[in-house]
Amino acid sequence: MHPQLMLLLEIQDLRLLREALLEEPKEEQVESDHFKLEADEAVEALDDKIDALKERLEPGIRQRCKRGLPTLGRMVVPVISGICYGCFVSVPTARTGEENDEIRTCENCGRFIYFVS
């Protein structure tokens, strides 16, 4: 797997956790009730980590994320059974089944894509 793609996935996973704590009251409640997690402190720690990881992105990729995030929301999405899970449009079959060893984007929505087998 391309190291920059791994980095994008790590960042995205942390964003998922951050979104859950900020925007999903039920998830925030489960974290608080069962795991005694303080959402505010957790989000702050996640923001620091996300910023640190973003610094390790190549400038072109970082710039693309910065431009795309406000409109696209998630910048890296899985491709499952040939479907981009960002826009739900079929990815050309010649490009499926990859080893994720290159940075690829969806031709339709422009998000970075990650092939899940």
Add this chain to the structure above:
Amino acid sequence: MKLRELFTPDVVNLEIQSDTKDDILKELIGLLDMDEKSEAILFKTLKRRENLGSTGIGKGIAIPHCRSLVVNRLRLAYGRKPGGVDFKAIDGNPVYNFFLIVAPPLEVSNQYLPVLGKIAQFAKDPDVPELLKEIETPEEFLNLLEEKAQ
């Protein structure tokens, strides 16, 4: 959906070998049979979740959990460490039982939170820690879920 239906014998390990928090997470992830890179990403995400606050909920039970792009459906695993390990649990006691839960960001059946809640409830049953200690086969673990968890 019942918890029992989400586990299979191959994701149950009653003899976890690892002695540290990190290695136990890796051993649990190994039960999911993923490729090496996906395992590495998942480990980092779980580890970062643990760094925010331990998922050790007390009474010898931990529930490491996260959402991750590297899975395309809800995945669960169970591991038991007979000697227990320091997992920085809420009650400060060693953890013997580990329930791993990983869900994709978009989940059609939306089971992640209900399952997380069900496992937490199951773990709070006062009989459960002792019963988990006594099981000898993965099938017995599944039977216990059938009996005690809805």
